[in-house]
Amino acid sequence: MATECAGEGKTIIMVGKLTTYTIPCTTTPSTTYNEIGLGSSKQHVPITVTASAGIHWGLSVGWRPGHERPS
Secondary structure: OEEEEEOOEEEEEEEOOOEEEEEEEOOOOEEEEOOOOOOOOOOOOOEEEEEOOOOEEEEEOOOOOOOOOOO
């Protein structure tokens, strides 16, 4: 997962019941990369993003080459 944010505050990303992490944000846009090893396929995993007021954010979710693609 790649998360980019800009603005003073933080962004909280919750990936279903799998994990939750917090990214500090600054006025200069920055990107944070996180990898979650699932161990087995998962279906219908909600991703929730909560950000401080005034934060601009973007999120990209993908998989690594060599791993089975989601179906």
